[in-house]
Amino acid sequence: MRVVQTSQVIAESTFNKFHLLVFLWCFYAIAFDGFDIALYGIGLPLMMEDYGLSVVEAGAIGSYTLVGMMLGSFLLGSLADVIGRKKILAICMAIFSIFSLLAGLAPNPLTFTIMRFIAALGMGGLMPAVIAVMTEYSPKKNRALTVATMYCGYSIGAILASLIGMYLMENLGWRFLYWLGVIPLLTLPLFLKQFPESLSFHILRNQGDKIADILNKVNPKGNYQATDDFEYEIVKEKAKGVPVKKLFSDKRGISTVSFWLIVSSCLLMIYGLNTWLPKIMQGAGYGITSSLSFSLVLGVGQIGGSLLGGYFVDRIGHRKVLLYMFLLGSLCFISLSVTAHQLLLYVLIAISGACTAGTQNLVNPYVSGFYPPEIRTTGLSVTVGIGRVGSILAPVIIGFLLTTNLAPQQAFMAFAVPSIIGCIALLFVQERYGHTEERTTAPVHFKASKISS
Template sequence: MRIVQASQVVAESKFNKFHLLVFLWCFFAIAFDGFDIALYGIGLPLMMEEYQLTLVEAGAIGSYTLVGMMLGSFLLGSLSDIIGRKKILAICMFLFSVFSLLAGLAPNATIFTIMRFIAALGMGGLMPAVIAVMTEYSPKKNRAMIVAAMYCGYSIGAIIASLTGMLLMESLGWRFLYWLGIIPLITLPLFLKQFPESLSYYILRNQGEKVSSILNKIDPRGNYQATDDYEYVSLKERAKGFPAKKLFLNNRAVSTFAFWTMVFSCLLMIYGLNTWLPKIMQNSGYGITSSLSFILVLGIGQIVGSLLGGYLVDRVGHRKVLLFMYLIGAICFVSLSVTSNILLLYVLIALGGACTGGTQNLINPYISEFYPQEIRTTGLSLTVGVGRIGAILAPLIIGLLLATNLEPQHAFMAFAVPSIIGGIALLIVQEKYGSFDRIVKTAYSYPKTEKKSV
């Protein structure tokens, strides 16, 4: 019986049809997650008129929704290490699909908030699961780029929502956007048929047939068998105990708190911009279509930042790239608060997207690779869950700022602060205690009594 290290087989593999299948499904799921999250800010101006909401009330509804995302990240994201990431993804897609439709049918603000809250549970639980799956199934050589490209689906979803709003919202109303959220539910049976479960899930349950089937798709030349030993004993030993507690063991505590701060800062900026950017620009004198165009530019910036950042990370490492992006983000937001030139505004908003959404897209695989495989989703889920506090506070804080006599555009100054805090937290991360690159030279080994032949 040969001993096979499944994680190394994946790490040393070349991107093929199997990787592409995982990528496309993760991309699809996160795209609709981004679509649904962006809907609130896009439809907010018309919704405020219909429901007669004040700025503070609108900000509060956005924050209530983000509480649901935080709970979803804590509960559903952490459960994926127990019941499987595939099941959690299916549950999340069901929740945000069905209840986004119901939110679009809500007769008043109270019912809307309840439906949106339940949908947000699915939105919050989905992100850690797709990132963990994509990280697990990506070749090591270009892992950062693959995960960043996958997470661009979030920005693509937001862009599609913006374009749909620009083209159809004035004629069909804001509710129509929410009705489109039912699409993932239609695709769910195909997802359940095609999408693979996590390798670690199968290994912990001694399902060698499932593991060998997946590994033969990843590495067709490996000729992996159900009778191979996929390190069942060692993985089960590492998986013992309470997963959340392990985030603070083996000198990981300082880095765990640093990750929480980094994600808190990024999500505060991301959700503050997604919720209030159209309204800030509308109050600054731009029409509703022009205001929505800024969301479109923001999404494009997130995509470019993610792809370019992922390319650089694979070459110079996460720390240098992320630190640079935090610094540029702070400068960008200070500049936005004092700029009136329309072309420069578009450039700065695109840059802001790159240094917020793009930065978060690169932080996710950084965190995922730091923790061992058996607590990877738990680590990412709890980090994102704590970070959601920033997302919850963002709509309310910016709403309160806009309710004062402050010039609307000066609200951008507030986003520079979390960018600086995130950069400081990054410097505190202790990479030497992470699981980066801890892979031996051979993907499998043989007992001493067996000849080295397959």
């Protein structure tokens, strides 16, 4: 009877149409997540006029949205390890689609805030599940680049939101942007038909026929059968509830807390820029279209940072690449606070995109790969959830700075602080205690033919 090492099959596989299908759906989901998240900052100048909001009130609404994302990451992201990542992704897409549409119909700021908060629950829960599935199914030789490329969907979505804002918002209004968020709901039936469930989810439930079917798609030449003896690297017991305490077991505690600080730093920078960049540039003397062009450049920089960073991660590892990006980011923000030349501003904004969202896009697979498969989604979702503290503080902190006598561009100086904090926290990640395919728990054997699926 043949023994099949499932993780090895995936790790040694060649990228094929199955991997492409998983990639495209993950890219699609992340793109609309990025689109939906970027809407607030892009529509903010006109929305403030429409609702008569002050800078402080606008910052507060942005923070309430990010509280929703934090709760979504905890509640829905962690639940993915219990009911399946495919179901969670479908639920999250439906939530943020429906309530983004309703936010665009809101007659007053209170209704808008409530609808936006509920939509944010879906946004927060989607990200960890997508990253975990993509990490799980990616061939090992280009895993970091594949996940980083997939995560560029977030920046593509933000760029599309910027382009629509630049060319259509003045004529169609800011509400039109939110109405477009309903598109993922229309494609949900096709997603449910085509997207595979996580292999580790099937493994924990001993669903042998489904495991064989997936492995035959991963490696069509394998000819895997239900009678094969599948060997797994994961723990023997099915996870019950949300195994958060496991994030601190096996000497993972220091690294777990370090990841929380790293992600908090990244998200503070990302959401501070997403929320206030157009308004900062308006304060510096640029018109609405010109100020939105900086958001467009920011998105391009995010993509460049993700792709270049992913390329180098596959060659020299996450730690070195992330250290360089955090350091470069801090220097970039200091320069932005004292630069007035427009071309140089565009260059620095692009670099800041690479060193904020681009960095976070590399941190996500780093965190996901650190934890063993059975708690991978929980590890990432809790880390991102805790990290939302940084994103929640960002709109309020930058909004407060904009009410002071400081020149608007000097607010960029505040972003250098979390960049330095992230760099220091990275030094405390203990990679030797993380999950690797060479150092695993005792393998689990079963014969799929003896188990009902």
